[in-house]
Amino acid sequence: MADIKPSANPLFLREEELRQGMELLFYAYRDFTAEPDAMLAQYGFGRAHHRVIYFVGRYPGSTVSDLLAILRITKQSLSRVLGQLVREGFVTQTPGPRDRRQRLLNLTPKGEELERRLSENQRALIARAYREAGAEAVEGFRKVLLGMIEERDRAKFERTGYPGPVPIRRPG
Amino acid sequence: MADIKPSANPLFLREEELRQGMELLFYAYRDFTAEPDAMLAQYGFGRAHHRVIYFVGRYPGSTVSDLLAILRITKQSLSRVLGQLVREGFVTQTPGPRDRRQRLLNLTPKGEELERRLSENQRALIARAYREAGAEAVEGFRKVLLGMIEERDRAKFERTGYPGPVPIRRPG
DNA sequence: TAAATATGTCAATATGGCTGACATAAAACC
DNA sequence: GGTTTTATGTCAGCCATATTGACATATTTA
Numbered sequence: 145m146a147d148i149k150p151s152a153n154p155l156f157l158r159e160e161e162l163r164q165g166m167e168l169l170f171y172a173y174r175d176f177t178a179e180p181d182a183m184l185a186q187y188g189f190g191r192a193h194h195r196v197i198y199f200v201g202r203y204p205g206s207t208v209s210d211l212l213a214i215l216r217i218t219k220q221s222l223s224r225v226l227g228q229l230v231r232e233g234f235v236t237q238t239p240g241p242r243d244r245r246q247r248l249l250n251l252t253p254k255g256e257e258l259e260r261r262l263s264e265n266q267r268a269l270i271a272r273a274y275r276e277a278g279a280e281a282v283e284g285f286r287k288v289l290l291g292m293i294e295e296r297d298r299a300k301f302e303r304t305g306y307p308g309p310v311p312i313r314r315p316g
Numbered sequence: 317m318a319d320i321k322p323s324a325n326p327l328f329l330r331e332e333e334l335r336q337g338m339e340l341l342f343y344a345y346r347d348f349t350a351e352p353d354a355m356l357a358q359y360g361f362g363r364a365h366h367r368v369i370y371f372v373g374r375y376p377g378s379t380v381s382d383l384l385a386i387l388r389i390t391k392q393s394l395s396r397v398l399g400q401l402v403r404e405g406f407v408t409q410t411p412g413p414r415d416r417r418q419r420l421l422n423l424t425p426k427g428e429e430l431e432r433r434l435s436e437n438q439r440a441l442i443a444r445a446y447r448e449a450g451a452e453a454v455e456g457f458r459k460v461l462l463g464m465i466e467e468r469d470r471a472k473f474e475r476t477g478y479p480g481p482v483p484i485r486r487p488g
Numbered sequence: 489t490a491a492a493t494a495t496g497t498c499a500a501t502a503t504g505g506c507t508g509a510c511a512t513a514a515a516a517c518c
Numbered sequence: 519g520g521t522t523t524t525a526t527g528t529c530a531g532c533c534a535t536a537t538t539g540a541c542a543t544a545t546t547t548a
Contacts, residue, residue, distance in 0.1 A: 158443075159439065161446075161454075162439040162442050162443055162446070163374065163435070163439070164458070164473055165442045165446070165454075165457070165458070166348075166370075166435065166438050166439070166442060167374075167472070167473075168457075168458060168461040168462065168465070168473065169344065169345065169348060169461065170367075171461075171464075171465040171466070171469050172341065172461045172464040172465050173341065173345050174388060174465075175464060175465050175466055176338075176341060176464060178388070188533095188534095189534095190505095190533090190534050190535070191534090191535085192534075192535060192536085193534095195342075198338075202335065202339075207494075207495090208494070208495060208496090209493090209494065209495085216346060216350070217535085217536065217537090218536075218537065218538080219494095219495075219496080219497095220496090220497080220498090220536085220537080220538085221535065221536050221537075223495085223496065223497075224534090224535080224536095225534090225535080227496095240494090243493090243494080243545075243546070244544080244545065244546090245493070245494045245495065245543095245544060245545050245546070246494060246495080247494085247495070247496095263335070263338065266338055267331065267334040267335070267338070269464060270334050270337045270338060270464065271330075271334055272463065273460050273461075273462075273463030273464045274333075274334070274337070274460065274463075276463045277456065277459040277460045277462075277463050278459075280452075280456060281455065281456030281457075281459040281460050282333075282337075282456065282460060283453065283456060284449065284452060284453030284454065284455060284456020284457050284459075284460075285337070285340075285453075285456050285457045285459075285460035285461070286336070286337070286340060287449040287450075287453040287456075287457075288445050288446065288449045288453050288454060288456075288457035289340040289341065289343075289344045289445075289457070290340065290445075290449075291444065291445030291446075291448045291449050292344040292347060292348060292441060292442065292445045293340070293343040293344050293346075293347050294343070294347050297343050300339070301336055301339075301340065357537095360502095360503095361503095362502090362503050362504065362536095363503090363504085364503075364504060364505085379525075379526090380525070380526060380527090381524090381525065381526085389504085389505065389506090390505075390506065390507080391525095391526075391527080391528095392505090392506075392507085392527090392528080392529090393504060393505050393506075395526085395527065395528075396503095396504080396505095397503095397504080399527090412525090415514075415515070415524090415525080416513080416514065416515090417512095417513060417514050417515075417524070417525045417526065418514095418525060418526080419525085419526070419527095
């Protein structure tokens, strides 16, 4: 034991580096969600409601299928949460114009207001971290996270120089 | 609408950039936890068990209080999960030598084996992303995430050049 | 017309979080 | 030595969020 010099042990350093990455993600996510969770609790909502509100706000006119693909939860889990949001007037459902089976989802003004309050908090957290870390670090942050997510979701993050996300591909 | 040039609208670009950051975090965390969640399900465990196994493996001899501070859950929530892990032989509890009220937590060989299987998967995911993004990007990734986490937890991530986490401060 | 798709819904189940109250043992303090 | 604080555990009850599997309906596509 005593004769193992750490600097002579690149594998240990490597594992340490990777574990730090794992933990950074854990802590960041923990702190990233803490305040919104507290806000949501005032409405009797949880993190699942937040995700639905966020992504419907982000991609107006999303369908249930779109959300299922993003959130990776079951139809039933989404249904309960979405049903609540619709009943309580945060989200509207309108039949799809081309495919009338679809229910296009949108935020009501009330929904937009809540979305804004929630994401404002998170944007401020990220904005501060970005500002302190600098533009180059932000590039690295993006690059590493992009490499961690499933290939099929990466297209959402192309840099177009134009505001707004890449619209959801809707065949038909 | 038509006369707003995106490039003349730095605030929109700024918000878009921040939202992309939020979403990158969401997708990365989603994909980071997907496979371990599936493994854990085979044992009848969930993500909470994973976190306990991970941090006990990472900081052997942790106390219940240490875990509570890291995980930010209640004693009762931890107790249920920890109790299961102890009963099923993944974690041991031994009285603290200096403070006998404490129960120092450690992984059994069985616990270490599970920890290894779980974190191996996540380390591989991060390793690939690190490799593809390059050392400079990794620095940026660390820097931004560090800026997002609570100040008091940042000390855990000092670069000592020596393998192993900064030991848990244990007063007394 | 038949098959596939988008969505909804029901029942049952499990995990993981919460609060609040209470208990014990040990350490720390005066 | 006596009091207070700390570390931990436990009980009962509650709620949010996820699961599976089965089934139903409307609509589109082949």
